[in-house]
Amino acid sequence: MYQIKTYNAIAKQGLAEFGDNYRINQTDDADAYLIRSVNLRDQEFPKTLKAIARCGAGFNNIPLHKALENGTVVFNTPGGNANAVKELVIATMIIASRNIIAAANWSAQAAPGADITLRTEKEKTSFNGTELLGKTVAVIGLGHVGSLVANACLDLGMKVVGYDPYLTVDAAWRLSDKIVRADSIADAVKDADFVTVHVPKNDETTGLIADAKIAQMKPTTILLNYSRLGIVDNKAVVEALDEGRLGKYYTDFSDAVILNRDDVVIMPHIGGSTVEAEINCARMAARETIEFLETGNIKNSVNLPDVQAPFDSDHRITLIHQNIPNMIGQISTYLAGQDINIENLVNKAKGKYAYTMIDIDEIGHDKQEEVVENLEKIPAVTRVRFLTHK
Incomplete structure (x- = not known):
């Protein structure tokens, strides 16, 4: 069961993307935030927070480095608006070319009277524009x-x-x-x-x-x-x-x-302020969040690289860690020592941090918890998740 917390008004069409395995606004210790313009720069993130999805393109209201230190992936929705x-x-x-604002203001301020039509015909030439x-x-x-x-x-x-x-x-x-x-x-x-x-x-x-x-x-x-x-x-x-x-x-x-x-x-920052844009961005944010929480795949992240691979194995381990030498070596060496077979491994870096996805064979539940606990002990590892293929 995943917990989603929203800030601002998120379009209901976006929230409808979440299925029965999700709960909306039932706890502050959420797995993911869906936000619009709320300022999160001074906010403390719970350790449970795995993702923040911004319903829009801008993300200057989110402290990206603080999110990385918490093991939180930040998404935006490019193209949604x-x-x-x-x-x-x-x-x-068109407004600029045709002097529309000045012309509309003149009409609004013109005193009513019998001569209004004549005045309009006479004075409209002052608003001549271009095509x-x-x-x-x-x-x-x-x-x-x-x-x-x-x-x-x-x-x-x-x-x-x-x-x-x-x-x-x-x-x-x-x-x-x-x-x-x-x-x-x-x-x-x-x-x-x-x-x-x-x-x-x-x-x-x-x-x-x-x-x-x-x-x-x-x-x-x-x-x-x-x-x-x-x-x-x-x-x-x-x-x-x-x-x-x-x-x-x-x-x-x-x-x-x-x-x-x-x-x-x-203009009062209305570029993306349409009903359609808010719905598009909310849907994109919800889908990015669902994909990440359920498969580990990352698309449209602004603080980690995009990393995507088919989830065909029994289990997937994902790790957020610092981008330093021998991280993959330490991870794979530990898994080999536990007789865990790696079926697929994808690693990409962005700046000082990297993201690794590892697909493995079936292992027992107790072993899963042990693997996560020990991988988290590796220096420079920020977050480890263990996912099971549905």
Whole structure:
């Protein structure tokens, strides 16, 4: 029986993925958490906690290293809200091109009267906009969201220039061959009417779009950041706007530096806020959790490598341990000394930690407990689990 604890409101369609072998919110000493935006950075994790699944792509609310020290795998749901973000980005580009916000505000504030129709016809020219057809958009980052944005912009008749030095094979398959591939951000943005950023936030991407990159853009360029706060340097944006070196800035992340400006439009972090996205992410998170708890397979982890193998043997031993020399040797030597036959072994590392799955023959229940206890005694081993094939 596995115990699941939820934080925030998790879509019921996601919780419905859990079967009879699971209990939801019946104890704080859970096997797994399903969360959205709750801040876990100062929270102590119970030793029972084997997994945290974030219903969304971002995971800066989770202390990854602390989770590893506890033997807890952290998952996210990349792509679960990608379509929702894509649609908001496209909507924002249309809003920016057609002066929709200013026009709607004018209509809302216009005094009613017999002359309203005449006034509208006379003053509507001040809201003249441009069309997306034929315009150039630079898409920085061509992952789940970026690839959808790029393809949608092509469908709207735009010229699309993409940049992603870490483009995966899967992402490449999702992209139209009509997208121009740039060799650098500078090449991507130099002729762009729109620049939209879709990269994960990390040490390398923090401040990715700053003075030097903005200097490569046209003074009329409209910049969009619907990835994460900090990827675009807001101070550099304000300076560029003040000096007439940038057209407008649209973002999903509020910051005091960019408040109260007519040339900046801030959305209240609604990129993934659709009913469909919340359901998709909850289902993905639940399925990742179930797969891990029942088979040991890891997919979409952010603090350990993805490790997957068919579970065809009688039993499987999984270990989270430090990525140091001779760990596999110590583990396999112990198992051999217990006359336990290894049918399959998979090991992958990510940074300072690694994950090992070992498939073995049938052994008795008492022996199982002994094996787990002794493997846990190996220095640098954080967690050992013993799974039985159903």
